[in-house]
Amino acid sequence: MSDPSRLRLEEPTPEVVAIITDIEGTTSDIAFVHEVLFPYARAYLPDFVRAHADDPQITALLDEVREQARRPDADLDTVIAILDDWMAADRKATPLKALQGRVWRQGYLDGDFTGHVYDDAVAALQAWADDRRALYVYSSGSVAAQKLLFTYSDHGDLSGLFSGYFDTHVGPKKKTASYTAIAAELGEPPESLLFLSDVGDELDAARKAGLQTCWVARDDETHEKATIHEGHPIVTSFADIELI
Template sequence: MSIKAILTDIEGTTSSIAFVYEVLFPYAKLHLPDYVRACAEQEPQAQLLQAVRDEAQEPQADVERVIAILLQWMEGDVKATSLKTLQGLVWQQGYETGEIKGHVYPDAVTALHAWQQHGYALYVYSSGSVQAQKLIFGYSVAGDLTPLFSGYFDTTSGHKREQESYARIAQALDLPAEHILFLSDVVEELDAAQASGMRTCGLARNQGVLAGHVAVENFAQIDPAAF
């Protein structure tokens, strides 16, 4: 069955986990409180703060309480859509000022270029917001990589460890799931994608084991035609 599209995770797959935890998260933790205070009365950001209240089930939370909720979620790595969106807005400032450059592994850059040239449609699926995804590739150490991608998916499509999320993405791409190759470093995500009918390939950059899936150490070892 020939692969038509490649759907890739970011953290631990195209990009270093360390970049997320040592650069992006600390930057957001430092700058998010002032950003929230500044945008509390502005649209559409004020709607995002209301979304935080809704997700936290604290409808009366004031701005300082909203900030406390967001910081608590960050500490627990909670995949709240409102948090991810606000983080993306804060990171955008850092990317635009040059304080942040998106990390992408060189082997991923090379492979993504080659795959696009060979006619594969490339897509991203990450727990980070679509905005954050576009930023890491748009302001990457290798330049603007966004022209390589045909689309982006985040938790608005569902959580990454749920089979239904991948079924929704396949439907959105108007492709049978078996024509899509999903790349990730997390076995539970690979399991969910596989259960939906997608082909899978695990990235085990530290020579780990991703049971039940083909696993490679880097993108140079992936041949989409072999799936």
């Protein structure tokens, strides 16, 4: 794969006051999510749900599952089967992500794994934070799961670098309205925000909302998609992003 030119965001591009980053495939290896986190959740989520089904917070999430599945009378075993089907399909359902986050929390606390974050992402995020640029995360994983990954990362506790987190409660990642809502919540002009992701439809939605975008293509397959898709600057590493 040929190295792309370094991305230089400078005049006449508006100053970037905040960076919003995706996690999976962007700050963190997609293999960590699919080969560590997802299998862990599938293995332990059923027992977790049964053990905490009377917890009001868990009960509310299970009711959300019933509502989204249009199975209002589903018993606990049926709800667990629905969740397993959703995990197998990698469905971005908000109650599923919240339940996965609760299971992963125990895994992090028990030291079963640490959150993978690329070296170049850590270095860039630290530099941007030192430069007083606000950092935010927007991922389909729950806010709780996002915080866990960066708190218990293999680089130590990185949570202090971030000013806030967004998940699908703000809206789907491929919808323009989600990015408009994020900009409004941050109180910043959309053009002053930079969104980093490895998914073209997400980047398209962010650009339509007025945000600056950058496609982080860490492997050959993603780089090929980015090249064909067009419309966004492409880098292979956070080290290639230079904010002037």
